[in-house]
Amino acid sequence: MDESPQQTDWRRWLEDHAPKFLLFARQQARSEADAQDLVQEAVVEAARRRADGLPPPPALVFATIRRRAIDLARCEDRRTGRELAAADPTPVGWFDTSVEERERNQLIQDAMNRLPEMYREVVTLKVWGGLTFAEIADTLGIPANTAASRYRYGLAELRKLTKEVLA
């Protein structure tokens, strides 16, 4: 069955933004299943907040993902790490991997994992989320200058960690 123009429009928006949302959610959540749930809940919640029926701004979805991830982490603190590990046995790649770049992407993902969270989330939102520093500030609830400085520090730290890979 052919899709209506509205459905096509929605799918296009989803194709553009869902990978960014999922990347950010994977960094915020403890398991892949939680990350996917975060994306779904955040997109729906952000769409509900829009009164005009237009697509929600990505910054709003990122902020919702982060807020829900914090709530989820509070709930999951009651669960044991063993349960969480059993629920998500296989690690998931953050980036789209072709055969020749798989190793490099995995190294960058490892380096991102080693970054402090305060730097990692700013770098992710800036580089792959496409947000401005003002939007990042709103998303994370920090001043814009702080977002900019965290980005510089995070980028420098990430460059150190990936020096051999991207040299």
Added chain:
Amino acid sequence: MTGRDDELFEAELRKLTPAPPPPELTARLASEMPTGFGLRQSSGAFGPRNPLPKRQRTGAVQDAAAPNRALPRPSWWRLFGWLAPAAAAAALIAALLLWRPSAPDGRLHVKPATASLKPAPKADEIEIDRRLVALFDAVAQLPSGEPVRFRCCEWADEVVVRDPARGIVIERRTPRLEVVPLRFETY
């Protein structure tokens, strides 16, 4: 590290594209979102004579969006919209002022209704009263052997409706037994 190096490094990072979501997540998202998502809807005034059925949306999103998508109120509503709650408040105050629950003598007097219906009997005065016919105590014993005292009141509830113009008097008496258990020690 210079600014140029930063830019080059950032460009290198941007070459990495986030992994696409798994198909099941895309399907879940598509099922959650409204089909008209992202497009403004026309009023339909210039549409075909027999339009297609209206689009269906998931209940959750539809419910959430409903208050926000309500039709705008016309300008006269902003000017005179306060009249409706003001009239309701005035009617409530008038009803409270006119309503008298009971007379000082304990009898309930209901004011006669307007005489617009001539064929029906006109009740000028309705009296609702109760008379105590008998009062006595009874003592019973529970299965455990504990005595229980009851105060028994026999009442006669009376309702009298009079229509002096037609000489009609309707009286109704209903017996009622009231049994109140009492603590044995307090009696």
